[in-house]
Amino acid sequence: MSENEVRIGQLVSSLQGRDSGLFYLVVQIENESRVRIADGEGRKAEKPKSKNIKHLKFYDIVAVNIFDKTQIGKRVTSEDVRKELKSLVCQLPL
């Protein structure tokens, strides 16, 4: 997954580290190789985790509401991330 394809609100899962297997949303794109992710619970939107994109699996599902909020100056909260994450994970094929 190249940086160009990463989107705010995109569903990811961790491939490496203690959080391996856990789902998150991308809440910030730092640079070409790192993003900040949150799940709204263990990792709050206010204090997202910085992660190398090589250590993440990216899904072709995006929480558009999260991106839309950023475009009108509205703060993305942990509650937003929690709700959207729950909804997106349900969309994954079994």
Place this chain on the structure above:
Amino acid sequence: MITCKSEQEIAYMREAGRVVAKAHAELAKVIKVGMTTLELNRLAEDIIVKAGARPAFKGLYGFPYTICASVNEEVVHGFPSARKLENGDIISIDIGAEINGYFGDSAATYPVGEVSPEVSSLLKSTEESLYKGIAMAKAGNRLSDISHAVQVCAEGYGYSVVRDYVGHGIGKLPHEEPQVPNFGKPGRGIRLKAGMTLAIEPMINMGTYEVRTLSNNWTVVTLDAKLSAHFEHTIAITNDIPEILTRT
């Protein structure tokens, strides 16, 4: 992605900033009792277009106007209308412009006629909190150092800080990463670097920090109907003091 702008890009943003600043300066001269906010909208649009720029907010996510005109308890995204300004009102005007593909964004709250000392204090304190935030926008600092400085200043005067709306990165888009809250503990978030360009915009309330959105799905008002003030500048972080780009 959070980008550091080149000298040329910052030059383009400086130009966009000057257009926005000029629009504010001209509006400030004419704001008076009896004026409508639609007239202010028209004037701002004329100034921006004559400068060879494009109004940045018009059509953005369907926003219908060139300026946001938020009166009294309206916090942000107020719609210009045939409403006539009255003595003692305050009006927060937010203006954005794009030129050469780069954006500038600035807001200020203006008194209409004579306002009480209490109201005057809200305006001055909000503006001060903006400059306290800008002062922390230095290479090497963390993003939340800005947020914390704004909060400490505003709450020190007894006001509250709107949490639901935030500042933002800006450059080739009107809203870029990162989000810049106006509250929070210091020492958190990304490390600031020279070339980053941010729009820092405290929204400060006389009463509760809580807000709600009106049925037009845009205009945000204070939950307790008390007054709110808003000041904003677009800045470039440098290796020295930050440069305010939305100045004439």
